[in-house]
Amino acid sequence: MSQSQTLPLKRHQDENPRDDDSSDIKPSRLKISLPSEDSDKKILIKRVKDVGICVPIVYGTIAFFLGRKASESQSHKWTVYVRGASNEDLSAVVKRVVFQLHPSFNNPTRVVESPPFEISECGWGEFEIAITLFFHSDACEKQLDLYHHLKLYPEDESGPQNTKRPVVIESYNEVVFPEPSEAFLARVQNHPAVVVPRLPDGLNLPSPVPVEPMNDKERGDTKDHPLNHWFLNFSEADELLKLAAARQQVQAHIVKLGRQLTLMEGLPQSKQPSG
């Protein structure tokens, strides 16, 4: 598509007109692209290259055995949720979350428009829950799908279940925006839920425009969530340590074998007794 066909009908906060050889915005960092979906309004979005931002999230389920209150069809009470990895408010990035439950539930498609993004239900069966994240329009028009298997019964089946100890399964992941729009970046660059790398010098971001405000609830973080003492801790330090140790081991092996190979090449006539 040649640029001459696209007309800027709406401009984002930026003073500078869309210009191919714009002077104060370095062309190497910015890229102009057309969004999808609505072909009627052709909005030009300025994106920032080489500044990938990510949002660490944790999603999963916590399931309590109901004990005396349990019935055939409702033996457990469980909650499925998506939270910020450090319990920060995700609503700055996530507009809504849709949980797709087992069809045996009433209205299996549960839409949550505001934080905390969770659904609580009672049931007896384990099944896969599809979690779809929808982002604010300046972040991303596309949705993101996650899948989580609801676990009600603990691994060790020793004795009856304890109503006090829930079965907690959580997964850590990071939502990556490789080339955020200027507006989005401006809005979230200082937000605790978003990991933003060091911005390059001379990057002029427009002044942030707040998105639709949250309804009634003032805070969307999960730091005081009733279930938060069951939340698992995800520290990259442990994993990094283990990986570093493993790499060292492997590197040592590589060095040893490399030496062995050169030795073998040097002496083809003498058979190494140990090999």
Place this chain on the structure above:
Amino acid sequence: MDAKDILGLHKNSFPSSLDNKKSRPPKESQRKPDGISREVYALTGGMPPLMPSIDASQLKKKPPTHEKVTWQWLPFTNSARKDDLHLYHWVSHNVRVVNGVLPTGDYSFAKYNKSVDIIKYTDEEYEKYLTDPMWTKEETNELFDLCERFDLRFVVIADRFPSSRTVEELKDRYYSVLRAILLARAASSGDIATHPIIKEPYNVSQEMERKRALSMVLSQTRQQEKRDEEVLIEAKRIAELRMASKVTEQSQLAVASNADAELTERAVPGETVSPSNVQLPQMVVPSADNASTLASLRMLRVYLRTYALEQMVQASNATAGVRTIKRVEQTLQDLGVNLKPRVPTKAVCAEHLELRREILTWLNLQKQVQYKEAEGSSFRDGSYGETPGTPKDRTFIPDSLNFGGERVGKKDQKRKGHGAPPTAAHKRPRKQKASDL
């Protein structure tokens, strides 16, 4: 052979067929080269061909003998010539010859004298149809004369043309004249409508443009070629992405492309945006190139870190076989590392990827060592290029030890890998051995 000894060259480093045939009949039985030397046999890959290429039995036969062939010195004429030149040549007696005159007809090569029929216009016709401000009558006549002489080989004509005109100009003039004449002479327009020049007249500007484009393509630097290839690969990948997401979701798809801004940096022609960022592992074609995986990830508006890691792992696994991949995973487990990181942050994923690559390197080295060991135990002369001469101070096990102990194989007796002193050492132990036995 003694000279080689003195020089310290390995005796069999340049295998000669004589030596080898004498000294290794037992080895040859493994190979079975019947009738051709071992080296020639090795050229075929050491295996007998599936089918005989030539019928060997036919080779021994003698060609069928005829009676004597007689030849005659006879005159001939060439219809391709305009003069009446009579030449002579030998004619074999197989051809029936009567009275020394060939009845078979024309000189056999006369049929190759082809030429183009160039149109000839009269002065009248010129005045009426063919005048042109850019061309004088003399020039046009000259052009047509050259066309006749050189059978419309315009490159030659352009070279010979008195005033400097380009090939395209000459072609243009010739074809427009031809066209005009044909149109003028035709009884009705329908007669000549099928003539190629009437159907498709010569288009000078198009031709010039085409040739210019061709020369541009030809003179592209390698860098430009590479960039063009990258662009094409990206375009193909986008098309595939688009096809795959069309299969999974049927919503509007828009392709945005911004040629100007992007040509200045990486040549990414466009982006596919679909409402659902499908994260199914089988959706994207795993690319063998890490860089292109990164590029395709960058084109997604949003993705999960685990997805990115999966793609990168697939890319690095692309060159490895299934067994190798299993071994990598087993190694990871042995090292106490999760196959999928529990906390997939950017740093953790990077480390994980690097670890996987290092394990691959390690496994490759293991394979190489095993291979070398296997080769060493069934080692044959000549496979290794021995560096002759200077007795370096390598970890050299003195030969006496070698021979005193186990027999390491025939090769050791013959090996003379070093300079004079060790050669002497070689000789002594060997003599001892003979006497010992």
